Amino acid sequence: MTFPFFQPSANLIKPYALMDLDDTLFQTQRKIDAWDLATGETENLICASVNKQGQPLSFMTQRQAAFFNWLLVSTELIVVTARDRSEIQRVKLPFDSWQVLTHGAIILSPDNKLLAAWQQHMYQQLTPLQDKLNQLSEVFANHSKGANSQLVFTPHSDTFDSGKISYNGTNKRKLTIYLAIKHAQKDHQVLVDLADKLPLLIRDFDQHFYVHVNANNLAILPHVIHKRHAVQFLLEHHLDSQRPSFGFGDSLADLPFLQLLDWYGMPNHGQLHSELQSASTSQ
Numbered sequence: 001m002t003f004p005f006f007q008p009s010a011n012l013i014k015p016y017a018l019m020d021l022d023d024t025l026f027q028t029q030r031k032i033d034a035w036d037l038a039t040g041e042t043e044n045l046i047c048a049s050v051n052k053q054g055q056p057l058s059f060m061t062q063r064q065a066a067f068f069n070w071l072l073v074s075t076e077l078i079v080v081t082a083r084d085r086s087e088i089q090r091v092k093l094p095f096d097s098w099q100v101l102t103h104g105a106i107i108l109s110p111d112n113k114l115l116a117a118w119q120q121h122m123y124q125q126l127t128p129l130q131d132k133l134n135q136l137s138e139v140f141a142n143h144s145k146g147a148n149s150q151l152v153f154t155p156h157s158d159t160f161d162s163g164k165i166s167y168n169g170t171n172k173r174k175l176t177i178y179l180a181i182k183h184a185q186k187d188h189q190v191l192v193d194l195a196d197k198l199p200l201l202i203r204d205f206d207q208h209f210y211v212h213v214n215a216n217n218l219a220i221l222p223h224v225i226h227k228r229h230a231v232q233f234l235l236e237h238h239l240d241s242q243r244p245s246f247g248f249g250d251s252l253a254d255l256p257f258l259q260l261l262d263w264y265g266m267p268n269h270g271q272l273h274s275e276l277q278s279a280s281t282s283q
Contacts, residue, residue: 016239017075018100018231018247018261020254021083021091022049023215023270025068026058031215035269039063049091057090068093078234080104080227080247080257082219084156084177098238103221103253104230105177106158116161118233123160125224126175132208133176136220140179150184151194178225181218191218214251214271228256235260 019025026048032040039062046065049058060068071077072094079099081088085108088101099108105122107115137155144153157176164171183190195211195218212219239245246263249255250270258264266272 013243014074014076016078016243016245016261017071018078018080018245018257019071020247020249020251021079021081022058023250024248024254024267025064025093026060028058031269032059032061037061037063037269048093051090076243080231080249080254082217082227082253085158098234100227100230100234102156102158102177103219103225104227104257105225107230107234114161115238116163117237118230119161120163121233122224123162123173123175126160126177126222127173129208129222129224130175133179133222136179136202137176140181144181150187150190152182152184154180154182156180178222179220181220182216186216188213188216191216194218212251212253214253226256227254228260231257231260 023031027035027037029042029045032045044062045059046062047056047058048060049056051057076097077095078097079088079095079101081099081101082103083091084102085106088099097110099112100106101108105126107118109115133155137153140151140153141155143149144151155176156178157174159172159174162171162173181191181194191213195213198209198211198220199205209220209222212221235241235245244263245261246265247254247258247261248265248267249258250267250272252271252275254266255272266276
């Protein structure tokens with residue numbers, strides 16, 4: 001059997017680029033300074049996201065902006081982010097393909113509509129966990145109100161479609177997806193210590209939930225919620241298997257979805273980079 005040699009072709013097949021956002025394509029000024037990012041001088045920064053008041057919050061360096069522009073022109077860019085549907089609205093970048101949001105609980109189609117099949121799947125997975133999530137919410141909400149507490153607690157929820165009309169005439173229900181905790185003084189170690197204690201404080205915690213800590217963010221997530229689950233669904237049901245795929249992410253939580261792709265990488269900063277750096281220096 002003979003095999004052909006490679007011949008360049010003018011028929012470009014755009015690969016899929018599945019990309020985390022925060023700390024991968026852009027970051028806050030504080031992190032730009034901490035990481036000493038190249039082309040990150042203040043006069044060169046480009047606003048990528050705003051806060052709830054509409055003020056600039058996160059920025060791209062000149063190199064990041066050039067990279068993002070190359071992605072837009074050369075690939076089909078698919079967002080894969082922990083941001084929910086309200087938070088993604090504060091990202092001021094043009095997206096025109098699939099969006100995986102809220103750690104994978106939400107998938108938006110290229111026309112910005114909820115993917116019905118995934119909505120119904122998530123409804124079935126999250127409904128049995130609502131009592132446990134609400135109990136956890138009450139515990140952390142009460143704790144965060146304490147006079148000495150530095151923890152800032154936020155439950156993340158969305159409306160899901162069951163696909164069936166219920167007794168009250170609707171097929172939609174607002175469900176809690178996951179719980180987020182920040183430290184008011186950005187003390188990362190406090191969040192790490194809390195993450196270690198959770199399985200000891202809450203009965204059967206590991207059976208239903210896992211914890212992800214990155215910088216000043218601690219997320220308590222049901223096992224059924226993960227970027228990997230949503231990306232796998234897209235790859236199997238909606239993306240062209242003949243097209244190549246690659247992606248980038250900065251955190252350990254990104255690695256499982258990245259490993260589904262043909263190629264993957266990370267920025268030269270952030271959690272994944274630090275873990276790899278530590279592993280290589282300890283050998």
